[in-house]
Amino acid sequence: MEVLSIKNLSKKFGKKLQYAVHNANLSLEKGELMALVGESGSGKTTLLRLIAGFEEADTGEISINGDKVVDDHLNIKPEKRKIGMVFQDYALFPHFTVSENIAFGLSKKQFPNKKERISEVLEMVGLKSFANRYPQNLSGGQQQRVALARALAPQPGVILLDEPFSNLDAVLKDQVREEVRNIIKKAGATALFVTHDMRDALSSADRIAILKDGKIQQVGTPRELYEKPRNLYVANFFGKINAMNATAADGSYKLKSGTIHAVNPPKNGELLIAIRPENIDISLKPSTDSFEAKVVLAQYFGDHQQVHADIGAEAHIVIHAHEKILFHKGDTIYLTFNAEKIHVLDTCWYPGLVS
Numbered sequence: 001m002e003v004l005s006i007k008n009l010s011k012k013f014g015k016k017l018q019y020a021v022h023n024a025n026l027s028l029e030k031g032e033l034m035a036l037v038g039e040s041g042s043g044k045t046t047l048l049r050l051i052a053g054f055e056e057a058d059t060g061e062i063s064i065n066g067d068k069v070v071d072d073h074l075n076i077k078p079e080k081r082k083i084g085m086v087f088q089d090y091a092l093f094p095h096f097t098v099s100e101n102i103a104f105g106l107s108k109k110q111f112p113n114k115k116e117r118i119s120e121v122l123e124m125v126g127l128k129s130f131a132n133r134y135p136q137n138l139s140g141g142q143q144q145r146v147a148l149a150r151a152l153a154p155q156p157g158v159i160l161l162d163e164p165f166s167n168l169d170a171v172l173k174d175q176v177r178e179e180v181r182n183i184i185k186k187a188g189a190t191a192l193f194v195t196h197d198m199r200d201a202l203s204s205a206d207r208i209a210i211l212k213d214g215k216i217q218q219v220g221t222p223r224e225l226y227e228k229p230r231n232l233y234v235a236n237f238f239g240k241i242n243a244m245n246a247t248a249a250d251g252s253y254k255l256k257s258g259t260i261h262a263v264n265p266p267k268n269g270e271l272l273i274a275i276r277p278e279n280i281d282i283s284l285k286p287s288t289d290s291f292e293a294k295v296v297l298a299q300y301f302g303d304h305q306q307v308h309a310d311i312g313a314e315a316h317i318v319i320h321a322h323e324k325i326l327f328h329k330g331d332t333i334y335l336t337f338n339a340e341k342i343h344v345l346d347t348c349w350y351p352g353l354v355s
């Protein structure tokens with residue numbers, strides 16, 4: 001069941017030429033946890049605020065639980081949208097205890113027995129024994145769980161979380177990501193969280209939507225976005241990738257310095273192909289499909305070596321090698337591309353493209 005539906009949503013601030021959010025389409029199924037990622041200024045916060053009702057859309061539609069909350073003639077107030085919000089700084093009321101913070105958004109009509117509901121959500125977030133504490137006497141991770149409990153308590157249609165992991169140090173982050181995901185899943189809630197950190201998105205979300213210049217570039221599972229990025233922007237956002245111009249012909253990708261057999265033969269023509277550094281084998285001996293290359297930089301990172309090499313006319317190739325041999329600048333090496341992991345990118349994206 002579709003819980004959040006966004007159609008052709010756009011927002012421009014004042015007289016700016018650029019859209020903050022441009023023609024966004026997004027759909028969240030019940031129980032889904034989605035990450036909204038993108039670099040600074042890509043429009044993540046604006047999209048979240050449009051959904052919450054803190055900003056007014058220029059055009060487009062938003063529905064929550066099947067009820068329209070925004071269209072050309074409608075702009076339902078934030079408090080009437082059945083949305084739970086977890087703010088970046090948690091925004092807990094300092095003079096209220098944990099219980100009082102959670103009680104704040106609960107109506108007597110929906111929950112005649114408020115105490116029971118508070119106890120339920122405190123149990124859910126593992127803070128039952130902290131009910132009477134004040135926020136300043138809690139750790140950052142605990143404060144975040146209170147904020148999450150407060151958002152979950154009224155059983156909203158969708159929970160929106162603004163940069164939920166950005167205030168946590170690196171050690172806590174891994175643990176809190178897992179906790180937040182588990183709590184949301186246990187509650188059966190549907191949630192959308194904003195992050196600029198691709199690790200948050202890859203490790204926690206069921207699906208990811210990636211924004212660039214206010215436009216959604218791709219929506220998919222972490223694996224789809226990592227392994228089958230639609231364009232170079234998406235590919236680069238999730239780590240290093242080697243992109244090369246190639247000509248598709250006779251079931252192969254022809255590069256200037258050799259040919260790679262294609263597993264899924266593409267249509268003939270000029271293409272931009274891409275392969276991740278871990279999907280290239282490196283050897284000191286040639287084999288039938290290998291490309292000769294010259295090492296220009298080799299960096300040792302303990303669990304792998306990052307080798308930069310030139311293969312003739314093709315630009316720089318980056319390889320993550322796990323071999324025991326250490327490579328050095330000037331070495332002649334032989335690279336074999338894992339044809340199954342070669343992916344064809346959309347070439348219609350270029351930096352700065354807005355419409």
Ligand SMILES: Nc1ncnc2c1ncn2[C@@H]1O[C@H](COP(=O)(O)OP(=O)(O)OP(=O)(O)O)[C@@H](O)[C@H]1O
Pocket residue numbers: 013014019020038039040041042043044045046047196
């Ligand atoms: N209130 C505002 N007035 C004018 N321009 C705004 C306003 N809010 C956002 N913008 C502009 O809209 C664009 C998108 O901003 P937004 O804050 O949504 O991006 P973001 O991806 O959340 O960035 P960050 O990660 O830095 O928070 C930017 O160009 C920003 O300058």
